[in-house]
Amino acid sequence: MTETSAHEPESTGGAGFKRISRASHIKELILQNIFLLCALIAVMGVALIFVFVGVRGWPIFGEVGLGKFLGGLTWHPTAGEFGVLPLIAGSLVVTVGAMIIGAPLAIGTAVFLSEVASRRMRSIVRPAVELLAGVPSVVYGFFGLMILRPVIAKMTGGLGFGPLTACLILGIMIVPTISTLTEDALGSIPGGIREASYAMGATTWQTIYKVMLPAAKLGIIDAIILGMGRAIGETMAVLMVVGNAPVFYQGPGKPMSTLTSQIVMDMPYATGEHRTALFGMAIILFLFSMALVGGVRILSRVKERTA
């Protein structure tokens, strides 16, 4: 507080840096360096995690063999079998299922907020959607375990643990991510395009379907990719409802496991090769999210070119 007030009367002179006193430009430098430090710490954090996970997990590809690790059909660490294919498949099933449920819901919400809703409606719905993003994942998990699971159990005849419950929970969890970004994409379309469509006599639905959504296409794909990143990395909520059985998909109501939930289940007791295998699984997750972030980068480059 005192720093800014002390430096303002001098710097607002308009004549530039020459009028700034020595004391205040030292302050400027200190502030710049603090920001630099913040950025460096963030970058270092990613680099350190990457190196740590890589160093701890890399040996598994040699010890177990790339084919047996990535292509192995059985995850049974106490018997020395480290096949992660069922877990990768589980992560993909849960993520794709969550997208099928969550993406239409989120895009629909975004279209409603940006194209249909009255100002009053918007002021109610938007904070509610944003609030969804603030709900801790363990609360989602608990909701899934106590409320959703018994319902699914009745529907599928099992115990209610499995991909269906996990997808429903994840589908709701990713709504704020996708809908906020989709709304931004719709909002960034020049107003004239929408008005032109209406002026041609198009209905609201025709405007949304034929004009707005195609125009915002890249932004929406962006939003969906980021939603996928959120879904594939989610751990706690999935762990609580997916059943954690390291087998391939057997049905919507049958237990299954994912990379993230299996890491958490095994971490407390894993030693030696088993622990290395868990880090190997973390490498796979890292590669997945790198691919997703890469996808977003490429898309934004495409967007710049077409814009």
Added chain:
Amino acid sequence: MPVSDVSRLKISFGHACTWRRMSGLLTAILVLASMSLSGCSQTSGGREQIVVNGSTTILPIAEIAAEDFTKANPDTKVLVSGVGSSAGIESVSSGSSDIGTSSRDLKPEEDSLGLIDTPIAYDAIAVIVNPANHVRKLTTQQVKDIFMGKITNWKQVGGSDLTIGLVNRDEASGTREAFSKVVLDSEDFDPSAVILPGTGQVRAVVGSEASAIGYISLGFVNSEVRAVSIDGVEPTVEAVTAGTYPITRVLHFFTAEQPTGLAKRYIDFVLSPSVQDTVVRDAGFIPISARSQSSVSGGSGD
């Protein structure tokens, strides 16, 4: 806006005053360091403390005993946490805890760790079903076949036509380890069973689903679930004491060396009648002395 001023500043002074940059960076680091130092002051405050870590089954005993112990000895602190038996054994052998609690015996590969075993109580593992389930008794063989996935419908064991919903524990669980050893002869569980990370969750799910079956420590059985009789013997404290109930185990405290100092005082307290006859019994376990006369299989001796 001052933004442009700042950027101009950077251009003009950036190269000339690198030492200033460095000192700025240093100040920032110092500020951050002093902040983090003042943030976490020492909490131990000169009190002697031990860390007790491991089985979630033993948690009720270890925790209540720790409370009573520190009440009687205010200058000490006993930190208890439940992370699973395997994690407890791992932590005491790596030195990150003073006592590792375990609801299973050491595995052959853990013998080389040279841990000192102090048995503290007996426990039975109850096979639990939903109260709405008509099946009241099972044989050890039937339980084995159910958990290995060979029996998949309740009508095969005299119940209604309903697919069995298997609820298993995670591999860090000592209860799972003991159950696997006694009932499954260490053969593999059905891998497609639901795996839940805690006794409480197993009980809650079995209590809410009519088709479910699970296993938990006898001390955790309550009215939410029904414990079935095994080979005609109901899981009761009397049956365990008499040695007739088949699925029993020993609860252990492991230490890296012969316990000394505070760890020894705490273990002696847990073994004293004031804990054994109250805390251990209240938690549904059987005091270690109760079966010393009758022949005990698997007891590591005293």
